[in-house]
Amino acid sequence: MRKFFPPSKPRTVDGGLKARSKRGAIAQTWWSERFIAVLEDIGMGNRLQRGRTYARKGQVISLDVDAGSVTAQVQGSTARPYRVRIGVTAFGKAEWAKLERELAGNAWYLAKLLASEMPDDIEDVFTGLGLSLFPASAGELSLDCSCPDSEVPCKHLAATFYLLAESFDDDPFRILAWRGRRREDLLDNLHAARSDSSPAADTAENPGARLEDCLGSYFALQGDLPGPSPHVTSSSSLLDQLPPVDARLRGHPLLDLLRPAYRRAGMEHCS
Structure with missing residues (x-):
């Protein structure tokens, strides 16, 4: 039994x-x-x-x-x-080189990967090269x-x-590591590929560049910023910042008598 x-x-x-x-x-x-x-x-x-x-x-x-x-x-x-x-x-080195060129050609892919997210259409990149991200x-x-x-x-x-x-x-980089490319190596290669092509660096000389090709440097500083200009203040306006002065000389308010002197002092300082 x-x-x-x-x-x-x-x-x-x-x-x-x-x-x-x-x-x-x-x-x-x-x-x-x-x-x-x-x-x-x-x-x-x-x-x-x-x-x-x-x-x-x-x-x-x-x-x-x-x-x-x-x-x-x-x-x-x-x-x-x-x-x-x-x-x-x-995937081997040659296959990953093709994938990295395709991914580097679109700044959106790099931005999503840097944010530790997998781009929605990344499978299309693999498929377009005859590869598959996930087992088929x-x-x-x-x-x-x-x-x-x-x-x-x-x-x-x-x-x-x-x-x-x-x-x-x-x-999500574990998926790519499983296919043969670690996070650090992938990002380094993508940055290098974009530096070699440098589509965003020529934007000023090429106003017809596509927006998606410029996203990698869109928020980067494109030149030196001008320094702050000193605030110009009228010399006589300093009198207006004083508390009320109830003083008169020969029937004229004291502040009105001082304004011409302050204006002359300001003009001499500027010259």
């Missing part, structure tokens, strides 16, 4: 990575939502649901994103955590887990996917 084995329960983890979302969708930004939608579209939707509980309970111990690989440790029911790896193709098919992903579960993705992989999506919420 077949023995009945009760469902195993995962061991509790102290300090595990917990999904912020307690119910409903886990992804918050459009790019992480897009990532989950892509996984569901390529046939992982039903299997992904198994990982939500693990992601929310903190069963994922570690999560690291490198070029072409995401690695994680996920605690299951056994004493030793399972080793998880999610592989994807990292299940065949583009390499999924491995040291657990004995034959289903792919298992709940350990699924939990890793969910926490990976949340990490994209926090830092």
Whole structure:
């Protein structure tokens, strides 16, 4: 007779990575939502649901994103955590050089990336060069887990996917790092590409330049500002700042008698 084995329960983890979302969708930004939608579209939707509980309970111990690989440790029911790896193709130098030229050609992309946001149409840039930001098919992903579960993705992989999506919420550059370009390198290369082309620097000589090509230097100081000019004050106006003086000389108010002298003093000072 077949023995009945009760469902195993995962061991509790102290300090595990917990999904912020307690119910409903886990992804918050459009790019992480897009990532989950892509996984569901390529046939992982039903299997992904198994990982939500693990992601929310903190069963994922570690999560690291490198070029072409995401690695994680996920605690299951056994004493030793399972080793998880999610592989994807990292683009080479030539492919990234083309991408960076396209991104550098539009100051809006650079502005959004500097603000740690993913431009809404950045996928179009990748597609236009025959590339894809997110995996386009299940065949583009390499999924491995040291657990004995034959289903792919298992709940350990699924939990890793969910926490990976949340990490994209926090830092969209992780998506690009997964594809082979770190934040610092990407921004340095974009700045260098814009400096080489310098479309904004020629705006004064080229009044027909497009606005989107000038956004990178739109608020930059274009020349020396003139210094403040000294405020010119009439000498006689100083008398008007005195408190009321009820004094008269030979029937004339004292201040009226002093005004000509103040005017002459002011003219001599200016000359």
